[in-house]
Amino acid sequence: MSSTQSVKPTRSGQSTHTIRELTAAFSIWLAAGLVMAILAWILIDISIRGLSQINLSFLIDDVTDAGRSGGIGPIILSTILILFVTLSVSVPLSIATAIALTEQLNSESLLARYVRRCLDILAGVPSIVFGLFGNAFFTITLGLGYSILSGGLTLSCMVLPILIRTAEQAINSVPLEHRHAAAALGMSRSTTLFRVILPAAAPALAAGIVLSIGRALAETAALIFTSGYVARTPESLFDSGRSLSVHIYDLAMNVPNGGARAYAAACVLVAMLLVINETTALLLKFAGLGSTPHAGGCR
CATH class of the missing domain: 1.20.5 (Single alpha-helices involved in coiled-coils or other helix-helix interfaces)
Known part of the structure; x- marks a missing residue:
């Protein structure tokens, strides 16, 4: 029992x-x-x-009748240009700042903690506030006006917290064995950083860039105050241009019987996001960086 x-x-x-x-x-x-x-x-x-x-003419023709007819060719071009400006400014700044936080500064130092606190605050700032800041600083103070450049620079300020935090964690996630192996081979700190650490952190860095692209493409409030509302083809970065997200908002809220066209533009926007995600994944795979991190420079 x-x-x-x-x-x-x-x-x-x-x-x-x-x-x-x-x-x-x-x-x-x-x-x-x-x-x-x-x-x-x-x-x-x-x-x-x-x-x-959606058809070919919808993707390449100019906007007519407030968007109820014609296409979205100028809108797609403006969106691509805004995204180009955003990434050209934010990616180098974010990677440089992440390197400073991880490789140059003591993680517990007052400056490092202050920078991280500022990034956390910036990440929580509403997009409409960034739009007002961009309008006051880039559009008026710097004299850029309502332009692709003003919109791209404003979005750069918005996505910096995401990119810097992601890049910092990507660099910190690289195993110490990579650094030890590089040191054993006699590599300098800069060589180790650019030949070993950054290639090993590339998948996580790419993920942060894709996330920032998603936020930039979906942004509306900040661009209304900076890049403008004009639906014509921009001739330079100093011309005004309407992004896809602003175009969708305008069709859905301000244009009678524009709902169908708004959904069509939304399909194009989502397709762009999917293409960017898949392209990034394929590039990482072909570069040999799609799996676990490895010491790309220790061959």
């Missing part, structure tokens, strides 16, 4: 543990399934409402 009684609690404990494991696994998969279902719902909804409006 005593042996039987001693076994029962053990089996009961194992059963309880199994139930908890199954419950936890079910909850995790349910959460993941809900996320995928939400994404699928959004994609299916905009596809049903907007794909019928």
